[in-house]
Amino acid sequence: MGFEDIFKHKxxxxxxxxxxxxxxxxxxxxxxGYVMPTLLNFKNTVELSKNDEKKFVVFxxxxxxxxxxxxxxxxxxxxxxxYIKGCFFIFFDENKKIKxxxxxxxxxxxxxxxxxxxxxxxxxxxxxxxxNTYFNTQINEKHLAILAKKVENEYIxxxxxxxxxxxxxxxxxxxxxxxDCLNLKxxxxxxxxxWKFCLIDSEVQRNLRSSSYNDRFNELKIAxxxxxxxxxxxxxxxxxxxxxxxxxxxxxxxxxxxSENNRVLKAKECLLKDDINQFGKLMIESHNxxxxxxxxxxxxxxxxxxxxxxCGALGARLTGGGFGGFTVSLIEKEKFSxxxxxxxxxxxxxxxxxx
Numbered sequence: 001m002g003f004e005d006i007f008k009h010k011x012x013x014x015x016x017x018x019x020x021x022x023x024x025x026x027x028x029x030x031x032x033g034y035v036m037p038t039l040l041n042f043k044n045t046v047e048l049s050k051n052d053e054k055k056f057v058v059f060x061x062x063x064x065x066x067x068x069x070x071x072x073x074x075x076x077x078x079x080x081x082x083y084i085k086g087c088f089f090i091f092f093d094e095n096k097k098i099k100x101x102x103x104x105x106x107x108x109x110x111x112x113x114x115x116x117x118x119x120x121x122x123x124x125x126x127x128x129x130x131x132n133t134y135f136n137t138q139i140n141e142k143h144l145a146i147l148a149k150k151v152e153n154e155y156i157x158x159x160x161x162x163x164x165x166x167x168x169x170x171x172x173x174x175x176x177x178x179x180d181c182l183n184l185k186x187x188x189x190x191x192x193x194x195w196k197f198c199l200i201d202s203e204v205q206r207n208l209r210s211s212s213y214n215d216r217f218n219e220l221k222i223a224x225x226x227x228x229x230x231x232x233x234x235x236x237x238x239x240x241x242x243x244x245x246x247x248x249x250x251x252x253x254x255x256x257x258x259s260e261n262n263r264v265l266k267a268k269e270c271l272l273k274d275d276i277n278q279f280g281k282l283m284i285e286s287h288n289x290x291x292x293x294x295x296x297x298x299x300x301x302x303x304x305x306x307x308x309x310x311c312g313a314l315g316a317r318l319t320g321g322g323f324g325g326f327t328v329s330l331i332e333k334e335k336f337s338x339x340x341x342x343x344x345x346x347x348x349x350x351x352x353x354x355x
């Protein structure tokens with residue numbers, strides 16, 4: 001069932017945005033550090049046309065559900081339509097001179113929800129891209145990402161960083177997206193031809209609002225205050241003075257971020273030098289830090305990482321906001337078939353995704 005089946009006419013605009021996997025650099029974005037994600041072939045597609053009935057009508061293929069509204073008031077039960085309302089609200093607030101128009105909108109997604117690969121950011125970016133195209137507002141890709149972040153931070157209420165929106169808006173498939181989250185400078189870097197990444201679905205569902213994501217955000221802000229720095233991203237690993245932090249738990253959280261920033265910079269060098277072995281070691285170090293210091297992993301996820309490594313991966317780690325979702329593994333292409341056969345004994349092919 002498509003747009004024409006629901007609305008009985010053709011759409012005027014069609015835009016899409018991809019999900020992402022973060023190869024290394026977790027919780028470093030909102031602390032002014034570095035990240036290195038890449039786009040996945042999962043994507044969210046939005047089709048829309050003008051509605052003359054003074055109402056917004058949105059159909060989600062994923063939920064097989066239609067929502068009708070004529071205001072941008074957030075629901076009391078965290079409904080999926082809040083993201084759509086939030087995008088409209090932020091877009092029209094940004095472009096106050098534009099006359100409010102109403103739309104029919106059809107949303108189609110191939111992105112697994114709640115798995116830490118940025119389904120919400122892809123949704124927001126695709127909607128804002130569609131509105132940008134419809135109104136010809138000529139908002140550039142970087143600013144679209146900033147608006148998408150405002151939707152999640154200011155309207156939805158999630159304390160997230162800018163990484164997901166930036167790579168979803170600007171990134172290119174099959175290229176690493178190295179981002180300095182403080183000044184938003186980025187580089188698109190080719191992957192060496194002998195590398196391959198693969199995702200494994202842990203089947204552990206995650207929800208940023210009900211998980212400990214916001215708790216971690218607040219703990220890192222405490223660390224920044226006690227270290228008397230604006231952002232942890234500016235703290236050199238060799239100059240990290242944990243004695244200034246009073247809470248042992250906050251020390252662990254901060255140590256993860258400071259060391260993770262250092263790993264991202266090293267990972268970029270590995271990518272440019274085609275040093276697959278060292279990149280893999282950095283992924284393992286990253287996961288250990290994420291699991292032990294940041295305590296964002298689970299026993300099931302740790303087991304996937306361990307098994308992937310034992311099956312021949314050079315590196316593996318939990319990816320995304322944490323508390324479940326996907327792991328990402330690094331494998332040499334010539335050894336991929338052997339790794340796949342071994343890992344397939346533990347996890348069905350439906351849970352294994354090649355990047």
